[in-house]
Amino acid sequence: MTARPLPGAPAAEALLAETAARAARLPNPPHLVMVRLGEDPASVSYVRGKDRKAREVGLSSTVHALPETTSQAELLDLIARLNADDAVNGILVQLPLPAHVSEQAVLHAIDPRKDVDGFHPLNVGELWAGRPALRPCTPAGILYLLDHYGLAIAGQRAVVVGRSHIVGRPLAALLLERDATVTIAHSRTRDLGAVTREADLLLVAVGRAHLITPEMVKPGATVIDVGINRVPGEGGGKAHLTGDVHPDVAEVAGALTPVPGGVGPMTIAQLLANTASAAEMQAS
Ligand code: GUN
Numbered sequence: 001m002t003a004r005p006l007p008g009a010p011a012a013e014a015l016l017a018e019t020a021a022r023a024a025r026l027p028n029p030p031h032l033v034m035v036r037l038g039e040d041p042a043s044v045s046y047v048r049g050k051d052r053k054a055r056e057v058g059l060s061s062t063v064h065a066l067p068e069t070t071s072q073a074e075l076l077d078l079i080a081r082l083n084a085d086d087a088v089n090g091i092l093v094q095l096p097l098p099a100h101v102s103e104q105a106v107l108h109a110i111d112p113r114k115d116v117d118g119f120h121p122l123n124v125g126e127l128w129a130g131r132p133a134l135r136p137c138t139p140a141g142i143l144y145l146l147d148h149y150g151l152a153i154a155g156q157r158a159v160v161v162g163r164s165h166i167v168g169r170p171l172a173a174l175l176l177e178r179d180a181t182v183t184i185a186h187s188r189t190r191d192l193g194a195v196t197r198e199a200d201l202l203l204v205a206v207g208r209a210h211l212i213t214p215e216m217v218k219p220g221a222t223v224i225d226v227g228i229n230r231v232p233g234e235g236g237g238k239a240h241l242t243g244d245v246h247p248d249v250a251e252v253a254g255a256l257t258p259v260p261g262g263v264g265p266m267t268i269a270q271l272l273a274n275t276a277s278a279a280e281m282q283a284s
Protein backbone atom coordinates (compact mmCIF):
# COMPACT_ATOMS: atom_id res chain seq x y z
CA MET A 1 0.00 0.00 0.00
CA THR A 2 1.13 3.56 -0.63
CA ALA A 3 -0.37 6.22 1.59
CA ARG A 4 -2.58 8.91 0.14
CA PRO A 5 -0.49 12.11 0.14
CA LEU A 6 -1.97 15.07 2.03
CA PRO A 7 -0.28 18.17 0.58
CA GLY A 8 -0.88 21.37 2.51
CA ALA A 9 -1.12 23.70 -0.48
CA PRO A 10 -4.72 22.96 -1.61
CA ALA A 11 -6.06 23.14 1.96
CA ALA A 12 -4.04 26.32 2.65
CA GLU A 13 -5.37 27.91 -0.55
CA ALA A 14 -8.94 27.18 0.57
CA LEU A 15 -8.30 28.74 3.99
CA LEU A 16 -6.55 31.76 2.42
CA ALA A 17 -9.51 32.30 0.09
CA GLU A 18 -11.94 32.22 3.05
CA THR A 19 -9.71 34.71 4.87
CA ALA A 20 -9.51 37.04 1.87
CA ALA A 21 -13.33 37.07 1.68
CA ARG A 22 -13.62 37.81 5.42
CA ALA A 23 -11.01 40.58 5.17
CA ALA A 24 -12.92 42.18 2.30
CA ARG A 25 -16.10 42.38 4.42
CA LEU A 26 -14.38 44.41 7.16
CA PRO A 27 -14.29 48.22 7.01
CA ASN A 28 -10.46 48.17 7.08
CA PRO A 29 -8.03 45.39 6.13
CA PRO A 30 -7.05 43.38 9.24
CA HIS A 31 -3.61 44.56 10.35
CA LEU A 32 -0.99 42.04 11.52
CA VAL A 33 2.16 43.28 13.25
CA MET A 34 5.10 40.89 13.58
CA VAL A 35 8.14 41.48 15.76
CA ARG A 36 11.40 39.60 15.51
CA LEU A 37 14.70 40.03 17.32
CA GLY A 38 18.00 39.24 15.65
CA GLU A 39 18.74 37.56 12.35
CA ASP A 40 18.17 33.84 12.95
CA PRO A 41 17.81 32.64 9.33
CA ALA A 42 14.77 30.44 10.02
CA SER A 43 12.95 33.29 11.83
CA VAL A 44 13.82 35.79 9.09
CA SER A 45 12.47 33.40 6.47
CA TYR A 46 9.27 32.52 8.40
CA VAL A 47 8.41 36.17 9.07
CA ARG A 48 9.09 37.11 5.44
CA GLY A 49 6.77 34.30 4.26
CA LYS A 50 3.96 35.37 6.61
CA ASP A 51 4.33 39.03 5.60
CA ARG A 52 4.15 38.18 1.88
CA LYS A 53 1.08 35.93 2.26
CA ALA A 54 -0.69 38.51 4.44
CA ARG A 55 -0.47 41.09 1.65
CA GLU A 56 -1.55 38.54 -0.97
CA VAL A 57 -4.87 37.98 0.83
CA GLY A 58 -5.54 41.68 1.39
CA LEU A 59 -4.32 42.10 4.96
CA SER A 60 -2.01 44.88 6.13
CA SER A 61 1.25 43.67 7.55
CA THR A 62 4.03 45.46 9.42
CA VAL A 63 7.30 43.86 10.49
CA HIS A 64 9.46 45.26 13.29
CA ALA A 65 12.93 43.74 12.78
CA LEU A 66 14.77 44.70 15.97
CA PRO A 67 18.41 44.10 16.87
CA GLU A 68 19.30 40.96 18.84
CA THR A 69 20.44 43.27 21.67
CA THR A 70 16.97 44.83 22.18
CA SER A 71 16.24 44.75 25.91
CA GLN A 72 13.18 43.09 27.40
CA ALA A 73 11.97 46.51 28.62
CA GLU A 74 12.19 47.95 25.09
CA LEU A 75 10.29 44.98 23.66
CA LEU A 76 7.58 45.22 26.34
CA ASP A 77 7.29 48.94 25.63
CA LEU A 78 6.71 48.24 21.92
CA ILE A 79 4.07 45.60 22.79
CA ALA A 80 2.29 48.09 25.07
CA ARG A 81 2.15 50.60 22.23
CA LEU A 82 0.82 47.96 19.79
CA ASN A 83 -1.79 46.85 22.37
CA ALA A 84 -3.01 50.45 22.69
CA ASP A 85 -3.12 51.08 18.92
CA ASP A 86 -6.63 50.49 17.54
CA ALA A 87 -5.15 50.22 14.04
CA VAL A 88 -3.37 46.99 15.08
CA ASN A 89 -5.51 43.82 15.14
CA GLY A 90 -2.95 41.06 15.59
CA ILE A 91 0.48 40.89 17.27
CA LEU A 92 3.01 38.10 16.76
CA VAL A 93 6.43 38.00 18.42
CA GLN A 94 8.52 35.43 16.57
CA LEU A 95 10.02 32.72 18.79
CA PRO A 96 12.57 31.73 19.92
CA LEU A 97 13.71 34.94 21.63
CA PRO A 98 17.32 35.68 22.69
CA ALA A 99 18.21 34.31 26.13
CA HIS A 100 18.11 37.73 27.86
CA VAL A 101 14.38 38.13 27.08
CA SER A 102 11.78 36.14 29.03
CA GLU A 103 9.41 34.43 26.62
CA GLN A 104 6.83 34.19 29.39
CA ALA A 105 6.97 37.93 30.14
CA VAL A 106 6.52 38.73 26.45
CA LEU A 107 3.65 36.29 25.84
CA HIS A 108 1.84 37.55 28.95
CA ALA A 109 2.20 41.17 27.77
CA ILE A 110 0.32 40.75 24.48
CA ASP A 111 -3.35 41.76 24.65
CA PRO A 112 -5.21 38.39 24.53
CA ARG A 113 -7.61 39.88 21.96
CA LYS A 114 -4.66 40.55 19.63
CA ASP A 115 -2.83 37.29 20.44
CA VAL A 116 -2.98 35.69 16.97
CA ASP A 117 -0.55 32.94 18.11
CA GLY A 118 -2.97 31.85 20.86
CA PHE A 119 -0.05 31.62 23.32
CA HIS A 120 -1.35 34.00 26.05
CA PRO A 121 -2.29 32.04 29.20
CA LEU A 122 -5.87 33.35 28.99
CA ASN A 123 -6.25 31.89 25.49
CA VAL A 124 -4.53 28.64 26.56
CA GLY A 125 -7.04 28.37 29.41
CA GLU A 126 -10.02 29.07 27.15
CA LEU A 127 -8.77 26.42 24.72
CA TRP A 128 -8.60 23.73 27.43
CA ALA A 129 -11.97 24.85 28.77
CA GLY A 130 -13.42 24.30 25.29
CA ARG A 131 -14.48 27.93 24.88
CA PRO A 132 -14.00 30.12 21.81
CA ALA A 133 -10.63 31.88 21.65
CA LEU A 134 -7.74 32.51 19.30
CA ARG A 135 -6.20 29.06 18.68
CA PRO A 136 -2.50 28.26 18.07
CA CYS A 137 -1.85 28.31 14.33
CA THR A 138 -0.13 24.99 13.64
CA PRO A 139 -2.66 22.85 15.58
CA ALA A 140 -5.68 24.73 14.20
CA GLY A 141 -4.19 24.48 10.69
CA ILE A 142 -3.78 20.72 11.10
CA LEU A 143 -7.48 20.35 11.97
CA TYR A 144 -8.38 22.43 8.92
CA LEU A 145 -6.22 20.11 6.77
CA LEU A 146 -7.90 16.97 8.18
CA ASP A 147 -11.34 18.47 7.51
CA HIS A 148 -10.31 19.56 4.01
CA TYR A 149 -9.42 15.97 3.11
CA GLY A 150 -12.55 14.58 4.78
CA LEU A 151 -10.60 12.60 7.39
CA ALA A 152 -12.58 11.66 10.49
CA ILE A 153 -11.61 13.03 13.92
CA ALA A 154 -14.59 12.22 16.19
CA GLY A 155 -14.29 8.80 17.81
CA GLN A 156 -10.80 8.23 16.38
CA ARG A 157 -7.96 7.09 18.58
CA ALA A 158 -5.51 10.00 18.23
CA VAL A 159 -1.92 9.84 19.47
CA VAL A 160 0.02 13.11 19.63
CA VAL A 161 3.78 12.59 19.96
CA GLY A 162 5.31 15.72 21.52
CA ARG A 163 4.13 17.96 24.35
CA SER A 164 5.35 21.42 23.31
CA HIS A 165 3.30 24.49 24.15
CA ILE A 166 3.28 25.53 20.48
CA VAL A 167 2.07 22.26 18.93
CA GLY A 168 1.64 19.07 21.00
CA ARG A 169 -0.45 20.33 23.92
CA PRO A 170 -2.82 22.63 22.01
CA LEU A 171 -3.20 20.00 19.27
CA ALA A 172 -4.32 17.48 21.90
CA ALA A 173 -6.84 20.01 23.26
CA LEU A 174 -8.30 20.68 19.81
CA LEU A 175 -8.59 16.95 19.00
CA LEU A 176 -10.32 16.39 22.33
CA GLU A 177 -12.74 19.22 21.55
CA ARG A 178 -13.55 17.40 18.30
CA ASP A 179 -14.32 14.17 20.18
CA ALA A 180 -11.17 12.17 19.44
CA THR A 181 -9.82 9.83 22.13
CA VAL A 182 -6.48 11.49 22.76
CA THR A 183 -3.15 10.23 24.10
CA ILE A 184 -0.10 12.49 24.46
CA ALA A 185 3.21 10.64 24.16
CA HIS A 186 6.63 12.21 24.70
CA SER A 187 10.32 11.57 25.23
CA ARG A 188 9.71 9.70 28.51
CA THR A 189 6.97 7.45 27.14
CA ARG A 190 7.85 3.77 27.61
CA ASP A 191 7.58 1.62 24.47
CA LEU A 192 6.58 4.50 22.19
CA GLY A 193 5.90 2.10 19.32
CA ALA A 194 3.25 0.21 21.30
CA VAL A 195 1.46 3.52 21.93
CA THR A 196 1.74 4.88 18.38
CA ARG A 197 0.54 1.54 16.90
CA GLU A 198 -2.81 2.14 18.65
CA ALA A 199 -3.39 5.34 16.66
CA ASP A 200 -5.94 5.76 13.88
CA LEU A 201 -4.64 9.31 13.73
CA LEU A 202 -0.93 9.75 14.53
CA LEU A 203 0.40 13.32 14.84
CA VAL A 204 4.10 13.80 15.38
CA ALA A 205 5.70 17.06 16.56
CA VAL A 206 9.00 16.23 18.22
CA GLY A 207 11.79 17.62 16.04
CA ARG A 208 13.72 14.34 15.62
CA ALA A 209 14.29 13.20 12.06
CA HIS A 210 12.67 9.84 11.23
CA LEU A 211 11.68 9.04 14.83
CA ILE A 212 8.58 7.22 13.58
CA THR A 213 9.39 4.09 11.58
CA PRO A 214 6.95 1.80 9.69
CA GLU A 215 6.63 -0.82 12.44
CA MET A 216 5.36 1.93 14.82
CA VAL A 217 2.33 2.69 12.62
CA LYS A 218 -1.01 0.88 12.43
CA PRO A 219 -1.76 -0.15 8.81
CA GLY A 220 -4.11 2.39 7.24
CA ALA A 221 -3.55 5.11 9.89
CA THR A 222 -3.56 8.80 9.01
CA VAL A 223 -0.13 10.26 9.84
CA ILE A 224 0.50 14.01 10.27
CA ASP A 225 4.19 14.92 10.30
CA VAL A 226 4.84 18.32 11.92
CA GLY A 227 8.63 17.90 12.07
CA ILE A 228 10.94 20.02 9.93
CA ASN A 229 14.50 18.80 10.45
CA ARG A 230 17.51 20.02 8.50
CA VAL A 231 19.78 17.05 7.82
CA PRO A 232 23.18 17.16 6.10
CA GLY A 233 23.36 15.59 2.66
CA GLU A 234 25.08 12.21 2.35
CA GLY A 235 28.77 12.36 1.43
CA GLY A 236 28.92 16.12 2.05
CA GLY A 237 25.98 16.77 -0.32
CA LYS A 238 23.40 19.52 0.04
CA ALA A 239 21.43 19.67 3.31
CA HIS A 240 17.72 18.97 2.99
CA LEU A 241 14.55 19.11 5.09
CA THR A 242 12.95 15.96 6.42
CA GLY A 243 10.17 15.12 8.84
CA ASP A 244 9.85 13.25 12.13
CA VAL A 245 8.31 10.38 10.15
CA HIS A 246 10.47 7.99 8.11
CA PRO A 247 9.56 8.04 4.40
CA ASP A 248 8.98 4.24 4.46
CA VAL A 249 5.90 4.89 6.66
CA ALA A 250 4.16 5.67 3.34
CA GLU A 251 4.11 1.89 2.73
CA VAL A 252 2.01 1.32 5.88
CA ALA A 253 -0.06 4.47 6.50
CA GLY A 254 -3.39 5.19 4.82
CA ALA A 255 -2.61 8.90 4.44
CA LEU A 256 0.52 10.96 5.13
CA THR A 257 1.51 14.65 5.01
CA PRO A 258 4.73 15.41 3.06
CA VAL A 259 7.67 17.39 4.51
CA PRO A 260 8.14 20.04 3.34
CA GLY A 261 4.79 21.10 1.87
CA GLY A 262 2.43 19.44 4.36
CA VAL A 263 1.66 21.18 7.63
CA GLY A 264 3.94 24.20 6.96
CA PRO A 265 1.61 26.11 4.61
CA MET A 266 -1.30 25.53 7.02
CA THR A 267 0.45 27.42 9.84
CA ILE A 268 0.74 30.59 7.76
CA ALA A 269 -2.82 30.33 6.42
CA GLN A 270 -4.19 29.84 9.94
CA LEU A 271 -2.22 32.85 11.27
CA LEU A 272 -3.94 35.06 8.69
CA ALA A 273 -7.33 33.49 9.51
CA ASN A 274 -6.66 34.27 13.19
CA THR A 275 -5.81 37.87 12.26
CA ALA A 276 -9.19 38.15 10.49
CA SER A 277 -10.89 36.62 13.57
CA ALA A 278 -9.15 39.12 15.85
CA ALA A 279 -10.23 42.03 13.63
CA GLU A 280 -13.83 40.74 13.53
CA MET A 281 -13.90 40.40 17.33
CA GLN A 282 -12.49 43.89 17.81
CA ALA A 283 -15.04 45.36 15.35
CA SER A 284 -18.04 43.80 17.12
N1 GUN B 1 8.39 30.04 16.06
C1 GUN B 1 8.13 28.80 15.55
N2 GUN B 1 6.80 28.64 15.43
C2 GUN B 1 6.22 29.76 15.88
C3 GUN B 1 4.86 30.18 16.00
O1 GUN B 1 3.91 29.47 15.69
N3 GUN B 1 4.68 31.44 16.50
C4 GUN B 1 5.70 32.24 16.87
N4 GUN B 1 5.42 33.44 17.36
N5 GUN B 1 6.96 31.88 16.77
C5 GUN B 1 7.21 30.64 16.28
